[in-house]
Amino acid sequence: MSKAFKTPADMAQKFFPIHFQISNQCPTHIGEDLYLCGSFNNWSQEHIYLGKIPAVGETLNADLEALKAGEWELKLSRGQWHNLFASPAGKLADPVILNHSKESELALTIEAWRDDFPASTASKEVHILDEHFFFPNLDVYRKVLIYLPANYAQHQKRYPVLYMHDGQHVFDEATSVGRSGPIEWQVDETINQATEQAIVVAIYHARTFRLREQEYMVHNSEEIQDAKGFLYLEDIVEVLKPFIDKQYRTLPDSQHTAMLGSSLGGLISLYAGIKYPEVFGWIGAFSPSIWMDEEKLYEFSSNSLNEHADLYVQQQLYFYIGSREIRNNRDHKPSNMLRDLEHYNDWLTDQYPGTISFSWNEQGKHGAFYWQKAFVDFFKYWQEQLTLIHKAHDLH
Numbered sequence: 001m002s003k004a005f006k007t008p009a010d011m012a013q014k015f016f017p018i019h020f021q022i023s024n025q026c027p028t029h030i031g032e033d034l035y036l037c038g039s040f041n042n043w044s045q046e047h048i049y050l051g052k053i054p055a056v057g058e059t060l061n062a063d064l065e066a067l068k069a070g071e072w073e074l075k076l077s078r079g080q081w082h083n084l085f086a087s088p089a090g091k092l093a094d095p096v097i098l099n100h101s102k103e104s105e106l107a108l109t110i111e112a113w114r115d116d117f118p119a120s121t122a123s124k125e126v127h128i129l130d131e132h133f134f135f136p137n138l139d140v141y142r143k144v145l146i147y148l149p150a151n152y153a154q155h156q157k158r159y160p161v162l163y164m165h166d167g168q169h170v171f172d173e174a175t176s177v178g179r180s181g182p183i184e185w186q187v188d189e190t191i192n193q194a195t196e197q198a199i200v201v202a203i204y205h206a207r208t209f210r211l212r213e214q215e216y217m218v219h220n221s222e223e224i225q226d227a228k229g230f231l232y233l234e235d236i237v238e239v240l241k242p243f244i245d246k247q248y249r250t251l252p253d254s255q256h257t258a259m260l261g262s263s264l265g266g267l268i269s270l271y272a273g274i275k276y277p278e279v280f281g282w283i284g285a286f287s288p289s290i291w292m293d294e295e296k297l298y299e300f301s302s303n304s305l306n307e308h309a310d311l312y313v314q315q316q317l318y319f320y321i322g323s324r325e326i327r328n329n330r331d332h333k334p335s336n337m338l339r340d341l342e343h344y345n346d347w348l349t350d351q352y353p354g355t356i357s358f359s360w361n362e363q364g365k366h367g368a369f370y371w372q373k374a375f376v377d378f379f380k381y382w383q384e385q386l387t388l389i390h391k392a393h394d395l396h
């Protein structure tokens with residue numbers, strides 16, 4: 001019988017046993033060690049041992065005698081992030097949601113293992129634009145990927161363009177990194193299945209979390225003394241976008257140019273929209289980390305809108321947030337990201353002449369698994385709105 005690790009702070013919490021029945025439908029790795037990982041221990045790299053993988057058609061019964069009460073996301077593994085359980089097609093399996101408030105049972109099924117399939121999940125429409133694209137204001141080289149529609153080479157059609165941050169996580173599980181495993185956004189799969197198509201430019205973030213913070217923050221703070229976010233945006237606007245528009249068949253005007261990011265990437269996307277409304281007609285801000293720059297965001301937004309209100313009339317902002325997104329702020333106190341975004345949205349509604357869309361997921365938490373689902377809705381909305389714009393132009 002296994003035990004979930006308890007800290008002293010946990011002792012006041014309620015704990016209940018959980019009994020797993022794990023059936024196996026996969027013929028590989030029989031007899032190897034089987035582990036459990038999940039949000040119950042903050043997706044620790046120390047996965048919890050459950051037993052041995054049973055033969056095909058058989059079941060392993062395993063118990064945790066003291067699992068803290070709560071709603072948890074769970075995954076099976078063979079001990080490492082690269083060998084999580086998977087769908088029969090080889091994609092990472094979605095986490096299993098457990099509402100644990102009493103002694104309970106949970107049935108799980110092993111259908112496949114992720115490492116039995118090719119590491120890369122990127123489609124053939126994803127290409128390396130440049131392994132070392134130079135960003136002169138930042139004075140750095142970054143890998144940049146580009147998604148071209150499947151029929152791009154067959155005709156002379158021009159396409160809208162979406163610029164995305166954290167390019168490692170956009171197309172490919174092989175390069176994605178996350179607390180709950182290498183979850184990618186499946187942007188290429190989403191567009192491949194859509195009626196309308198677009199070009200996507202995905203920019204890799206810096207090699208460390210601290211450097212990423214520095215490049216995605218536009219203002220200095222107690223933690224970030226050399227914020228370079230505006231330099232990063234200048235490089236996108238003045239260098240990368242002109243290169244893309246010259247080399248590829250784009251629709252370069254603002255109505256056909258979008259930027260999207262999540263967390264700090266969502267925050268800097270929001271700043272991009274406020275600073276460059278004549279460039280980015282569409283902004284997707286997923287779970288933006290407003291708490292990291294809240295006072296200056298309001299100040300910058302207010303000043304920009306007061307000076308150039310007419311530039312925002314045709315712009316659209318698309319906000320997404322999960323109702324369960326709680327982050328620790330600088331005082332190590334919980335910050336409700338939904339309330340942060342709702343407050344900014346309410347304030348912006350009275351100041352902003354453009355269009356704001358607000359989407360939320362009642363079960364959503366802060367992470368790529370939820371952003372992957374949210375992107376499907378964003379892309380559908382974006383393309384529907386572009387279709388309406390094109391029809392209106394046709395009428396004139």
